[in-house]
Amino acid sequence: MKKTIYFYIALLFGFLGSAQKITTAIDSSQIKIGSQFHLTIKASVNAKDKVVFPNAKNFGALEVLESYPIDTVKNNSQYELIKKYGLTQFDSGRYLIPKLMVKINQKDFQTDSLSIVVKNVKVDTTKQQMYDIKNIIATEEEPSSEWWKLLVLLGLIIASGFGSYFIIKKLQNGKVKEEEFFASPIEKAIAYLQNLDKKQLVQKGDVKEYYSEMTDIARTYIEESVHVPAMESTSSELMDALKKAISEKKMFVNREELDKFRQVLENSDLVKFAKSKPLQFEIEKDKSIVDKFILIVDKALPRTEEQAEALFAEEVRRKELKKQKFMRTAISVGIAVVLFVISVGIFAYTFGLDYLKEHHIGYTTEELLEKEWITSEYGEPAIVIETPKVLKRNNDEKIQNNLPENVKSTNRFMYGSIIDDFSIILVTTAFKDTTKLDLEAALETDLKELERFGAKNIIVKTADFENVKGLSGKKSYGSFTAFNDITKEDQKMSYEILVFAQPGGAQEFFLIYKEDDEHAKQIMEKIQNSIELRKAKK
Known part of the structure; x- marks a missing residue:
C-alpha cells in the first residue's frame, strides 16, 4: 500500500457534461504542413451502453497519426466517453473532416463535419542565407539502455546458484552415506508413524492402506520388543499372546489401554475386510490410541543394565x-549466501555501489541527508x-489529456524508494486565467485523497506555513497508518502537506x-527552508 500512497496526489476538478449525445471538436482550425492537431469526439451515455468509435487510418484526406485510449468521466448518472485522435496533412489547402460514424448500442450516430486550414511554410531564398551541404561527421553514440546490467546481475546470481549446488552436492557425495538406523524398536515405530501422516493417505481417500500400515507398524514393534509372533497372528491371537507376554514379563499395562488397542485392531479388520468407512474423527482417535499404546508398552518393558547402556550409547550416536546433518545444512546455506554476496560484490565493483543504490537498493535517510544536495526548478x-x-517527472497521461478549460498545465514530480521509507511528491498547476486556489479547500481535498488511497487512523493538524525565505502558505501535518507490502504489517507514517x-x-x-526517523525529519526541515516560488507566466 505504501507505494500506492506515494503514487497519488492530483487536484480534483469538475467537468461539465454535454446535453447532446455526440459532440465533436478540434483544438485548432489552422495548422502548418505536417503539424499535428487533435480531433475529440465525446459521447454522453449510460453505464450499460456499448459505444464503438471510428477506427481508420484516414479521416477523409487527413491522416490519423495516433488514436488515443478512451477516457471516461462520470457526470451525475451519466458517463462521458472521450475519444481523441491526432491528425495531420502534408499538403496545404482547406480540408474537411467528414461526418464520422459512432455506434451506440448498434445504432449509428454521425459527428459534425469540421474544416481545417493547412498553411504552407514559406521560404524566402532572397533573405534566407543558403549554405553548402556539409559532410557527415561522427557523433557520440547515445547511451544505451541499462537493461543489460540487470542481465549481468541476474547471470551472476544464477552462476552463484549453480556453484552452490555443485559444491553442496560434492560435500554430500564426499561423506559416508547414512544408513537408515534406529536406536531401538520404539524409535523406529515413532518415526514410521510420523511418516505415515506425511503420506496423507486419508486425505487421498485410501483409508484401507492407512489402517493396514498403521497396524503393521504396531505389530512390528510388538514383535521386536515383546517378542511375540505379531505379524502372522490374527487380531485375537495377537491380543492373547500379548496379554500372556505382559503377564510373564511382569509388565504393568493397564487393562483399559489393552481394550482400546484391541478395538483399533478390530476397526482395522472392518476397514480391510468389511469395507467399513470410519469418520475423520474416528481415524484420528485410533491413530492417537496406537501412538500412546506403543509408548506405554515400551515404558513397561523390563531392561537389564547392559540393555540400558546399549540404548544410551545408541541415543548418543543418533x-x-x-x-x-545440521552442520552440513548450515555449511551449505553459508556457501550459498557467500557466493550470492560475492556476486553482488562483483556487480557493485564493476558498475559502482551508487548504481545499485540508485536503481535497485535505494538510499537510507541518513545517506540522503549527508549527500551533496541539488537545487532544481x-x-x-x-x-x-x-x-x-x-x-x-511522473505525469498521469489520463489527467494530461483531460484538463479542465481553465487549466493550462499540471505536472507531478516525485522521489522515493523501498529502503528509504521516504517520499517527496510535488504537483504544480498553471491556470489560463488569474484563478487563485483556495488553500484550505485544497488541503481538505488532499487529505481525503490520502484516505481514499488506503491511509488509516489519520491524525490531522493544520497551520500557517512560513520558511526562512519568507515564503508563506498553508500546511497540514500529522501521522497515519498504512499497510506495508514488504513487512505485511501496518506501518506508522508521518506526513506534511504544503500548499501555495x-x-x-x-x-x-x-x-x-517513516515515523520516528530523525534523519527524515531533518531532511524535511531542510527542504522546506529551501522552497522558492516563481511567478506564474501570463
Missing part, C-alpha cells in the same frame, strides 16, 4: 548424526527546491516518511 509556475536527489497559491498558479508539496 544425536551425533543429527548434529552432523520544477513545473509551471516553477517551484525551486533543494533536494538530496533530483525529482523525476498565486494568481494563475498553485503548488502542492508532499513529504511522507
Whole structure:
C-alpha cells in the first residue's frame, strides 16, 4: 500500500457534461504542413451502453497519426466517453473532416463535419542565407539502455546458484552415506508413524492402506520388543499372546489401554475386510490410541543394565548424526549466501555501489541527508527546491489529456524508494486565467485523497506555513497508518502537506516518511527552508 500512497496526489476538478449525445471538436482550425492537431469526439451515455468509435487510418484526406485510449468521466448518472485522435496533412489547402460514424448500442450516430486550414511554410531564398551541404561527421553514440546490467546481475546470481549446488552436492557425495538406523524398536515405530501422516493417505481417500500400515507398524514393534509372533497372528491371537507376554514379563499395562488397542485392531479388520468407512474423527482417535499404546508398552518393558547402556550409547550416536546433518545444512546455506554476496560484490565493483543504490537498493535517510544536495526548478509556475536527489517527472497521461478549460498545465514530480521509507511528491498547476486556489479547500481535498488511497487512523493538524525565505502558505501535518507490502504489517507514517497559491498558479508539496526517523525529519526541515516560488507566466 505504501507505494500506492506515494503514487497519488492530483487536484480534483469538475467537468461539465454535454446535453447532446455526440459532440465533436478540434483544438485548432489552422495548422502548418505536417503539424499535428487533435480531433475529440465525446459521447454522453449510460453505464450499460456499448459505444464503438471510428477506427481508420484516414479521416477523409487527413491522416490519423495516433488514436488515443478512451477516457471516461462520470457526470451525475451519466458517463462521458472521450475519444481523441491526432491528425495531420502534408499538403496545404482547406480540408474537411467528414461526418464520422459512432455506434451506440448498434445504432449509428454521425459527428459534425469540421474544416481545417493547412498553411504552407514559406521560404524566402532572397533573405534566407543558403549554405553548402556539409559532410557527415561522427557523433557520440547515445547511451544505451541499462537493461543489460540487470542481465549481468541476474547471470551472476544464477552462476552463484549453480556453484552452490555443485559444491553442496560434492560435500554430500564426499561423506559416508547414512544408513537408515534406529536406536531401538520404539524409535523406529515413532518415526514410521510420523511418516505415515506425511503420506496423507486419508486425505487421498485410501483409508484401507492407512489402517493396514498403521497396524503393521504396531505389530512390528510388538514383535521386536515383546517378542511375540505379531505379524502372522490374527487380531485375537495377537491380543492373547500379548496379554500372556505382559503377564510373564511382569509388565504393568493397564487393562483399559489393552481394550482400546484391541478395538483399533478390530476397526482395522472392518476397514480391510468389511469395507467399513470410519469418520475423520474416528481415524484420528485410533491413530492417537496406537501412538500412546506403543509408548506405554515400551515404558513397561523390563531392561537389564547392559540393555540400558546399549540404548544410551545408541541415543548418543543418533544425536551425533543429527548434529552432523545440521552442520552440513548450515555449511551449505553459508556457501550459498557467500557466493550470492560475492556476486553482488562483483556487480557493485564493476558498475559502482551508487548504481545499485540508485536503481535497485535505494538510499537510507541518513545517506540522503549527508549527500551533496541539488537545487532544481520544477513545473509551471516553477517551484525551486533543494533536494538530496533530483525529482523525476511522473505525469498521469489520463489527467494530461483531460484538463479542465481553465487549466493550462499540471505536472507531478516525485522521489522515493523501498529502503528509504521516504517520499517527496510535488504537483504544480498553471491556470489560463488569474484563478487563485483556495488553500484550505485544497488541503481538505488532499487529505481525503490520502484516505481514499488506503491511509488509516489519520491524525490531522493544520497551520500557517512560513520558511526562512519568507515564503508563506498553508500546511497540514500529522501521522497515519498504512499497510506495508514488504513487512505485511501496518506501518506508522508521518506526513506534511504544503500548499501555495498565486494568481494563475498553485503548488502542492508532499513529504511522507517513516515515523520516528530523525534523519527524515531533518531532511524535511531542510527542504522546506529551501522552497522558492516563481511567478506564474501570463
